[in-house]
Amino acid sequence: MRVACVLVPLFPLAARLRSEPDLKGEALVVVEGNGNAARVLAASRKARLSGIEAGMTLPQARALLPKLIARARDREGERAAQETLLEAADGFSPRVEDGGEGLAYLDIEGIPGLVAPGGSLTLPLSPGGKESDRQSERRLGGDLIGAVEKSGLPARAGIASSKLAARVAANLADSPRVVPPGEEAAFLAPLPLARLAPEIEIAATLERWGIRSVGDFAKLPPGEVESRLGELGRQFHAVARGLDPRPLQPRLPALSLSEGMELEWPLVTLEPFLFVGNAALERLSRRLEAQGLACRRLELVLKLDPDGCDARAIALPAPTLEVKTLLTLVRLELEARPPGAPVTGFVFAAHPDKPRRAQLSLFGPPALSPDRLATTIARLASLLGADRVSSPRAVDGHRPERFASAAYEPPVPPTVAPLPRAGRGLLAVRVLRPPVELGVTVAPSGTRPLSIRSSEGASPEIAGSVRIAAGPWSMEEGWWSDAPAARDYWDVELSEGGLYRIYRDRSRNLWFADGVYD
Amino acid sequence: MVALSAPVLERLLGAGAVGRPGARLCRASDLASHSGERAAMPTAVAALDRLLPGGLPKGGLIELSGRRSSGRFSLGLAALAAATSAGQPAALVDLGDHLDPQAAEQAGVDLRRLLWARPQRVKQALAAAEMLIAAGFPLVVADLGLSPRTRFLPDAVWVRLARAAQAQGAALLLSTPWRAGGIAADAVVSAAQTRPVWRGGGRTPRLLDGLQSRLTLEKWGRVTPHRSQPVSLSLDGLEGDDAGALLGTPAGRDRMLRSA
Numbered sequence: 001m002r003v004a005c006v007l008v009p010l011f012p013l014a015a016r017l018r019s020e021p022d023l024k025g026e027a028l029v030v031v032e033g034n035g036n037a038a039r040v041l042a043a044s045r046k047a048r049l050s051g052i053e054a055g056m057t058l059p060q061a062r063a064l065l066p067k068l069i070a071r072a073r074d075r076e077g078e079r080a081a082q083e084t085l086l087e088a089a090d091g092f093s094p095r096v097e098d099g100g101e102g103l104a105y106l107d108i109e110g111i112p113g114l115v116a117p118g119g120s121l122t123l124p125l126s127p128g129g130k131e132s133d134r135q136s137e138r139r140l141g142g143d144l145i146g147a148v149e150k151s152g153l154p155a156r157a158g159i160a161s162s163k164l165a166a167r168v169a170a171n172l173a174d175s176p177r178v179v180p181p182g183e184e185a186a187f188l189a190p191l192p193l194a195r196l197a198p199e200i201e202i203a204a205t206l207e208r209w210g211i212r213s214v215g216d217f218a219k220l221p222p223g224e225v226e227s228r229l230g231e232l233g234r235q236f237h238a239v240a241r242g243l244d245p246r247p248l249q250p251r252l253p254a255l256s257l258s259e260g261m262e263l264e265w266p267l268v269t270l271e272p273f274l275f276v277g278n279a280a281l282e283r284l285s286r287r288l289e290a291q292g293l294a295c296r297r298l299e300l301v302l303k304l305d306p307d308g309c310d311a312r313a314i315a316l317p318a319p320t321l322e323v324k325t326l327l328t329l330v331r332l333e334l335e336a337r338p339p340g341a342p343v344t345g346f347v348f349a350a351h352p353d354k355p356r357r358a359q360l361s362l363f364g365p366p367a368l369s370p371d372r373l374a375t376t377i378a379r380l381a382s383l384l385g386a387d388r389v390s391s392p393r394a395v396d397g398h399r400p401e402r403f404a405s406a407a408y409e410p411p412v413p414p415t416v417a418p419l420p421r422a423g424r425g426l427l428a429v430r431v432l433r434p435p436v437e438l439g440v441t442v443a444p445s446g447t448r449p450l451s452i453r454s455s456e457g458a459s460p461e462i463a464g465s466v467r468i469a470a471g472p473w474s475m476e477e478g479w480w481s482d483a484p485a486a487r488d489y490w491d492v493e494l495s496e497g498g499l500y501r502i503y504r505d506r507s508r509n510l511w512f513a514d515g516v517y518d
Numbered sequence: 519m520v521a522l523s524a525p526v527l528e529r530l531l532g533a534g535a536v537g538r539p540g541a542r543l544c545r546a547s548d549l550a551s552h553s554g555e556r557a558a559m560p561t562a563v564a565a566l567d568r569l570l571p572g573g574l575p576k577g578g579l580i581e582l583s584g585r586r587s588s589g590r591f592s593l594g595l596a597a598l599a600a601a602t603s604a605g606q607p608a609a610l611v612d613l614g615d616h617l618d619p620q621a622a623e624q625a626g627v628d629l630r631r632l633l634w635a636r637p638q639r640v641k642q643a644l645a646a647a648e649m650l651i652a653a654g655f656p657l658v659v660a661d662l663g664l665s666p667r668t669r670f671l672p673d674a675v676w677v678r679l680a681r682a683a684q685a686q687g688a689a690l691l692l693s694t695p696w697r698a699g700g701i702a703a704d705a706v707v708s709a710a711q712t713r714p715v716w717r718g719g720g721r722t723p724r725l726l727d728g729l730q731s732r733l734t735l736e737k738w739g740r741v742t743p744h745r746s747q748p749v750s751l752s753l754d755g756l757e758g759d760d761a762g763a764l765l766g767t768p769a770g771r772d773r774m775l776r777s778a
Contacts, residue, residue: 364605365605366606368607368654372653373653373654376650380650383637383642383646383649384635384636384637384642388637389635389636391629391632392619392629392634393619393629394623395620400618405634408633409630410607411630413606417605417606418605420599420603421599421600421603422562424596424625425563425596425749425752426625426751427592427728427753428618429618430614431615431617431618459665460586461665468716470716470724493714497585497586498587499586499729516587517714517726518587518589518591518592
C-alpha cells in the first residue's frame, strides 16, 4: 500500500491565518491560556526571526517584540481548517484518514499513474519503470499541496509505504518527498531520533546509551530492546526499522459542513458580526461548491458571553450557494430574534443538498431564480410571519373558509409557453376570516333576514336593509367532531349595495357573514 | 437536439449577444417586447383585454378600483388564472386573507404556481408586493381588501412600486376599493354600476346567478380615454362534480335542494 501524508505546519497558526488572512506577514503568535500564563503555541516567521519560540509565555514573547500580535487559539477555526484539509484530500483519493491536527493520510495505491500534470484524471500511463512511478508520485504530491494551499492552508506532503514514513517524509524540507517502496528503513536511518517523536523517558534512556539516529536504534536486537524498554520500546523499535503495522482508517464523509470562529472580543451589534460571518459563509460556500453541493439548511450556533449558547436553524426553500442570500437570511433571523447577550463565537453548519439548476428555455415562460426566490420567501416570512407566505391548496369539505397551504415550490415551467386557458367569467367570493358576527332582523313568518348589521367595531362594517334574499341552504359537517358546523346559508343583496353570503349558526342561533361576492 | 443555456451561448457568441434588445440572439418569448407595441399579459376576461389592449401591460402598475361586490376580486383571480395556466409563476398579496383556494382552483388558477402572501397591514402588503416584483414574478396581484387605510401613504410609495414593476418588466395589478395609486399608475380601470343578477322569483326559489358590472378605463398612459366595457361574472361557470364543491353555485345549491 502506498500512503501519502499531507501536513499543515504550525497548524494553530495556519488555521488562524485562514480565518484572518489580513494578518499574513505580521509578527503573530497563537497562544493558549489566559493572561500572563498564556503560552505561545505557534509563531509566524517574522516572530520567529525575533527569537520567539513555542512554549514561551506571552510576556516573554512581548519582551522580545513589543509590537507582537497575539491571538488566542481558535478551536472552531482549527476544526473547520481540518475539515477543509480533508476535503482537499478527498479530491485525490476515496480513502482518506483524519490524522488529527493538520494531518491527513491518503491511500494512493494505483492513483499516481492515473493523474496527469495539473491533477486531472487520465488514462494509465505506459509502464515506465520505478523512476517514472516516483515522478508520478512526486507530481501527485505537488498537486495535493496545490489543492490544500488553494483552500487557504500551507501544506507539505510525503509519500511512502507506511503512515509513519510518510509523515516523517512530509516533515522534511524539499516537499513533496517520496520514499520508494521497501526503502523506508534506509530513509529513516540517518534521521535524528527526535523525528520519530519518542516518549520523553525513552528518549532520555537512548540518549544515555549514546544512540543519536534512527538507524543506530534500529540496529539493536529487538528482544533486548523489549526486555529493557518494555512494550513501548518494542513498538518504537519496530517504527525505527520502518515497520508500521497501523492500517489506514478512512473516515466517513461529513453530513454537514461547518465554519466558525471564536472572537477576540464580544460583539454587541449586528454589523460587525455580519462582517466576520460573511467570510465564514464564503469559506463554507466554497467548500460546498468543491463537492458539487449547495446549502439546504443553515444552522447557526452563537456562543454568548459569558457561557451561554444560542442555536437556531434557517431552512431554505431551495438549495443555494449564494453567500449574499445566506447572509441576508442570517441578518433577518438575527434582526427578528436578537441574541440575549454579546456574542463571543459562532459556528455556521450547512446541511448540504444537490443544487437546483434553473434551465432557461428559449420558447417557454421565464423561470424564477431559485436563489432569488429563496431569499424573497425568507424575507417575506420575516416580514409577515412564516405561516403567512405559502402556496394555497384546496381541501375536501363543505365549510367555505377551509384552506390548506404548502411550501411554495413551483413546478418547472413548460418548454413551450402554452396559451392561457379561456376565461370562465366566474364570480368569486371574498372569504371573511374570521366571519363577521351580525345582528339580523328576520321576518315574523320565518327565518328570512330583513336587515343586517355587524357588531360595533367589526371589520368590515356591514349594515343595511335586505333587498333580495335567497336561501336557506343547509350545511352540516363534522357532527362527530368537537367542532361541528350546522349552518343555514343565505345570499343577500343590500339596498345600499353589496352582495353577501351570510349564515345562521343553528347550534348557537347566531348570525355571521362569511363572504362577499366580489 | 442540444440544449444550450444562456451562459454557454454567451461564450459562443460573445458578451452581450444574448437577451437584451438589439442583441444578436433573443429569447423567442421576449420578441414581442421589442416590437413597437407594449407587451401585455392577457387576463382572459374579454372586457378587460379589450380596454387594455391585449391585457395587463408588462412593466406597468395597473390599478383596478371598485366598491364592494364590483367584481374586482374575480378579475384579479382571472388574471392569476391566465398567467398560471400559461405556465408562469404569479403572486397574490391578499390583504385581509380573502382567498378561497377551492374557488381559485375552479376559476382556473394553477395553485402550485401561485404564491400567496397574507399581510395584515397595508404597508406590509406594499412591501411584500415590491419584494415579489424584485424576485422576478411576471404577475403580482396586490389586493388591498375591502377597506384599507391608505390615506397616509405618500405618492412616493406608488411611484416606487411602479418603477419596480417597470424595471422587472412585471405587471402589478393593484386592486383597491378606491383610487390610491395617484399619478404612478400606468392604467386605471374602475368597476362600477354593479347589478346582481338573480334567477327565479315569485313562487320559484330565488338563486343568485352572478353580477354585471361596467369597467371604465379612466387612465391609459397620459390620456384619459374613458372607454368602458360591460363585464358579466357568473356563478354558473362550473360543470360536473366541481359544482357540488362550491356552496355558492347554483348547481351546488340545486343539488342541495334536490337532496333535501
